[in-house]
Amino acid sequence: MTGHAHTEAHAHPNYVKIWAILVVLLVVSVTGPMLGVRVVTLIAAFGIALVKAYLVAKNFMHLNVEKPVVHWALGVALTLMVLLYAGLAPDVQRSKGERWEKSAGFHYMSDAARGAMEHEGHGDKPAGH
């Protein structure tokens, strides 16, 4: 294939402008958590990460003009991630359920961390600690 055979007609957005928006979002994601407010930290860190990823996917990877088969393939992979989390999180993140309890050491938690959790009113203490 020679140099010009590949070209597909799609408009090129102002890439420098998009880069500038991404840099501004980066600054917000770094400075936002400095306020020390948990909700602000979550939004600044992870909410902005989602926005940045969307901008990169849409404008730099040109997913907005890509064929549906690509969207479907990416969607299936992302769905697998969600299923993985939904399937494993109850076991990984909890120390005990209705009919099970992790043995000592399985879910190690330092005394300081356990104290902090108990102080916050979490009743789900790790087994054996």
Add this chain to the structure above:
Amino acid sequence: MSTKTIATTRSATGVPTGRLAVWWVLVSEIVIFGGLLVSYIMHRLGHPEWAEEASHTNTWAGAFNTLVLLSSSLSAVLAHKAASHGDGKRAAALLRVTVLGGLVFLVVKSFEWTHEIREGFTLQAGGFWSYYYTAAGLHAFHVIAGMGLMLWVAGTAAKNEELHRVENVGIYWHFVDMVWIFLFPLLYIAK
């Protein structure tokens, strides 16, 4: 006389073969990085004490590297734009700028890791550090692979040949950038 008989576009999908292959690779990469990141998130939520370990990562180094990768993505997409206009030489030059960005990223990472290892935060220092080095290390491996691919594509693009590869390698590089966009808050900001 040698000829190259290749299917340039898959009729079933309407996507050029090379680009379809890149997307296929990325789908498998989502499963690899996705599994790792989901696993990290689950363990991180189950281990609040990891926040103390994460507090030792250098936010400014991570932020600078994010800026470097975002900028390298800009040069990669500008290379694609140049290639779509048939300007192989400019595309090659911009791809080499992108490689330079990857190099800066790795140099910063190596200084960062050297400092952390000297402080005693090794791969075996704890659960957080195991994930930190595994995720960042796997990502750095992808940066190195992308740099190699980009130099190869730049070589052919400079001769105005195989310009479709410029977009293909760019898509891969943007994915590597995107993975870092999620690694940055997970490893450097959530403390």
